[in-house]
Amino acid sequence: MKFKQLVKSGLVLGLAATLVACSSEPGKDTGNTNGTTADTGDTIVLGALGPYDGDYSVYGIAVKNGIDLAISEYNEAGKTLLGKTIKLVTYDTKGDNTEATNAYNKLIDNDKAVAIVGGVLSGESTAVGSASQGIGTPILSPSATALAFTETGDNAFRGCFTDPIQAKMMAEFAYDTLGHKTAAVIYNTGSDYSDGLTENFKAAFEAKGGQVLGVEGYADGDKDFNSQLTKIKELNADVIYIPNYYQDIALIAKQARALGIESQFIGGDGWDGVLSVTDDASVLEGAVFCNHYSPDDANIIAWAEKYEAKYGIEPASFAFLGYDCANLMIQAIEEAGSTDSAAIVEALKNISFDGVLGHLEFDENGDPIKDLAYITIKDGKYTSYQK
Template sequence: MKKLTLMLLGVTCLLTACGGNETKEAAAPKKEEVVKIGATAPLTGPVAIYGVTATNGSKLAMEEINKNGGVLGKKIDFIVLDSKGDSTEAVMAYNRLVDEGIVAFIGDAPSKPSLAIAEVAAQDNMPMITPTGTQFNITEAGKNVFRACFTDPYQGRILANFAKNNLKVKTAAIVVNNSSDHSNGVTEAFLKEAQALGIEVVAKEGYSDGDKDFRAQLTKILPTNPDVLVIPDYYEQVALITTQAREIGLKSTFIGPDGWDGVAKTLDPSAYEAIENSYFTNHYSLDDQSEKVQNFVKAYRETYKEDPSSFAALSYDAAYMMKAAIEKAGTTEKQAVVDALKGLEYDGVTGHLTFDEKNNPVKAVTVLKIVNGKYTFDSIVEAK
């Protein structure tokens, strides 16, 4: 009897255990399928102003996409890591994203970390769009690498044409950051195009990263009295150079590339005179009255309580371009997405674009004029 009782207890325990497992499995919540897309940007460090605004733009797009059903019927899990504007940190962050299982990548903001990531992403055949990396050779890293912005050399050519055709200049001088691929890329293209257009370059002076005093270079330029001074660098240096140029009495009109975006924020309003009536190439204008632009500007202002920079607009477009490519491919398989990007025709906040043979966008350029610290629309230069 005792043996029979033990046997019955054992059977009961087995049945209970089995039943318990079935109940647990049935009660376990079904894990939601997501599409993981990664991004890096300098969220801290000296160029964080670019990274934060770029990330805000892409996050806004991803939130809108998810509210409207996601991609391929799945929500996007958008993972952003801090690259600190450093190439080594950027590659480490990208590798962590790969470990997380991303199927596509958006980033980085500056050119150097973008190039460093592109060289690694090419080995993975990871679909990649850099929203704002303008250095020419980024997309040459691999057929999987695309960009939403125009390149440094393209900006240099546009600036020369704008100076000749819009400003009617005869002479130009240039002050170049010899440590910057961005600055050198714009400079070389400007010089070549200026020569072809008959603009006399009367002076060229250089400096290095970290320099704060540019008076020696500007004093050499002063007696040449150029119609325009080209300053192809980022906003921090531009703020210093323009202020010091006015201090020594230089009267030239200042022009530059998209790295200028942010210069007004850097200067105190009392110093706006230094950049008054300056021009720079950019990717869109807040004054553009198209519905697409104004809807973006409204949503961004409501979310972040400030005006969206061109970095935000480009990153917003890059996010939607990646969504469009995945949907066109009908899958997240890497080569299919890359192929879809290659043939993409996209109408975004920063204009209509297609990709050329180097995966660079064919698109128009907006030229902005600074008036009372505001970036006002001046003209559109169509892509040729």
């Protein structure tokens, strides 16, 4: 299903990934297979930044591995970008906006990066987008879902869905396809991602005629959700929307079932990877979430096998997004025929890209026009529900 009209009307990720081995240390360069450096004039530097240490490192490392794989493949195939080898230089933001801005400045001033594939989190990406406005550096975030990111300037683009798009589509799917008329929500009050999805899901579900019977919040870092879930149980809602990241989801689902809650669980792309952290997949049986790809697609399976062979672990959505965004930026530079920022930005605006996740173009806001998939968990496995 195409979402061009929905995107243009102003309507994600969030993100799930698994901690993966990386081919370089944060702050080092990768993807340069012939040993040359930026100083020789034989390379074009692409920059990447994200949280490679700390609570959000699972997301940052997965994105970086995806970018690294794309650039490694490009160089190892003997290709050259405008006659030069691509060099990847990365910096660890630790999930901090100031660190992200400092990393951006290093990439531009010291490393002479011509474009940035990043950041990973919405906050750090927005900070970098704002810092770039004096220069107009082409910036493509694989995973920043907040609307504010692409609003920083016309040089900012994203490869993921915005929070409003994802929440709206899940609300309409729950009402129209799953047939649910009442809902409850449990969300992380300390997460912009979780808060944004909650707000937009509630608005869209009620616009369809559904009732959101209750919304329960919890603090970032909480592990015990029994108080919130006890209140939700009393509502007896048809469905419980859990717009969180997969570590929280695994705990919430287990505690909910232990309390006897039988409502169907639904969520966003932050669910991707939940099966890797649960110790009882049966509590997730029948759950449905929206994501960037269908797990039983032949191209997805083939790419996942390639990724696992290199990094020793299965990929989730962040790795796919990092890979496609790196290749998309390379295509834009090729089509621009130049490393001039304005030329690359113009090429991004007019891009027609086909990647492992499918076809992608950008709307006038720098947000993607692409497919969205609905995934269900059945017998302990991810299965396509509908695309």
